[in-house]
Amino acid sequence: MMSPSVIFIAILLLMSAAYYAGRKRALAVAGSRAGLARMHSRPTYYGLLTAMWCGIPALLVFSSWSVFESGIITHLVVAGLPDAIRDLPADRLNLVVNDIRNLVSGNIVSADIDQTMRSAADHYLELQAISHASLAVVILAMTMAAIAILMRIIAPGLRARNQVESIIKWILIACSTIAIFTTIGILLSVLFEAIRFFEKISITEFLFGLKWSPQMAIRADQVGSSGAFGAVPVFAGTLMISAIAMVVAVPVGLLSAIYLSEYADRRFRAVAKPLMEILAGIPTVVYGFFAALTVAPLIRETGIGLGLDVSSESALAAGLVMGIMIIPFVSSLSDDVINAVPQAMRDGAYGLGATKSETVKQVVLPAALPGIVGGVLLAVSRAIGETMIVVMAAGLAANLTANPLKTVTTVTVQIVTLLVGDQEFDSPKTLAAFALGLILFIATLILNVIALHVVRKYREQYE
């Protein structure tokens, strides 16, 4: 039986065979060294062209076949089921189809296996085998036809090099559009779920409500049956923690960047810069327990010593540690833009008798400022999106407070807690996660666009 993986490997083998065939054909057409010179392209390009025409259509057919195969087979199997089952409501029917699929792949099935199920599964298997066989035939025919056609048209006048170049260009375009379409896809999926949420909870209540308590009653008489979906406390928490993080990260990161790029000698820089970048490589979960187990108790004890009321999980702990995490972002980006300021600027200032700190403060930093702002905005969007540290160190209670010693929660933490575990996917509680995600996405998108714009503007300045 031709399983899809065998077919895939066969395509790859056929492609390499096609390459050698095309190359050999080109050499044969050329005949001699003089003939080779008359060929439009080098033999390798004829080989590549043959391999591409052989492989790319086959791979496209293969992938679209794989995508649509199970849907079509399922449809056919359902059509063959007895009317009694076919007339079931959609969700029940889905369960039956799932059972059939599980039966086919040998997994545990939920319902009892009766004769209809058994025969449906057999039917499924049969269709699958037919599908695979026909796929193999189609692909083999396509590749062979491609090779045969190419063998025929390889001639000194065939502009193989240009064709290969343009095919490569299209492959690159396809890859870059994948990234764009994925972004659009994510945005749309979040958007549709968010719209479903806003059908149940009004958008004004979500954006301006001051109470966040995403509970939904399973029964009407349940305690706490009414949920509150005012996102203000959640966003306030995000803002506060991000602000604390930036208060830590921007001065430390920027000043260390200035030291490293303007003052430090080369040897120190060679050691210190990679060390700082290690900070960026530490997994955020490690920062998380550092915050929860080391920093938070420290803050709490210090606070108690000063007679303050400090929660064991506080915005301050999460913000401080997040700031430390972001330092390398700020310092590395600032370092790059500071180094990009032409040496001529510094020479000009030094030549007028400016001291080092005057030069940095009055010439280098103003020249680098747009780039630094861009870097800081990127760091802010990183801080807003950060989850793990906050989950572990800031707590879950959505307090609307300006006191950084209290427990707060953030958008990302709420998304995690709303979606973790078994959930109904149409209750406002879970849908709220999508609404939060959408707003977060829009916020970071705007920040990133501004940051990129600022950075680009800076780049144009010296050219």
Added chain:
Amino acid sequence: MDAAANFEELTVGIENTQTASTGPAKAKSGRILFDRDSRDTVGEPFVEDARMTCRDVNVYYGDKQAIKDVSLDIGRNEVIAMIGPSGCGKSTFLRCLNRMNDTIDTCRVTGQITLDGIDVYGKDIDVVPLRAQVGMVFQKPNPFPKSIYDNVAYGPRIHGLAQNRAELDDIVETSLRKAGLWEEVKDRMDQPGTGLSGGQQQRLCIARTIAVSPEVILMDEPCSALDPIATAIIEDLIDELKQQYSIAIVTHSMQQASRVSQRTAYFHLGDLIEVGDTAQIFTTPRHQLTQDYITGRFG
């Protein structure tokens, strides 16, 4: 095939004809072309009542010696041109004069350089006032990304030369007038200096240097990034500026050196080979290397 030998022959040939045609006055007193291997300075490196003096200056970048035992004076109200092939140390020497080499970690300077009799490398000398007295104009125009006004006002501000806004305005205007830029920019003082043309930018940099009222202005190939018209304007400006300042200019253009300078110093691989009146250097060089360079034999 035997290029070296041919070259030698050709050189001797030219040498002979030159001695015969241009050298009668000196030939009678036995005019000597110092040969290529000689590294002693030929000519008159010292002047009376010098603004700056340099004695036995050596400069090292790490282990590499960039300047070897250079002694040279810069007189008052004169333009001294420094010429020589790339890498000969003329820019390095220029940057010693206001200690711009201090910003390079590996750079080490020995010997003595004085400004008005005071050792600029002395222990109690601060580079900040020194660089106000010995200003510098660079190869590529490097206005700060600030307004035209702020570019010129930068130096006076950091040195506290103006007591109030009116005085500062005055310094800015005077400096721009001296640099011949005032008429062109007086209506757009608040626009960025980087928006000017290359020649205007370079004159802005000169105005910026003048604004701190230096005694000596060092110019490191100030016209190499400019077109001929802008170059001519700058050269005229240099000619005017020498009424007030001593100017040392590094240039790759021998025409420029002969147009703007009174004295010329020829550097070769870190040695000061020959120095003397510009006219004399370009008409009757006394060192073989100088002659090779100005006749376009190399460089």
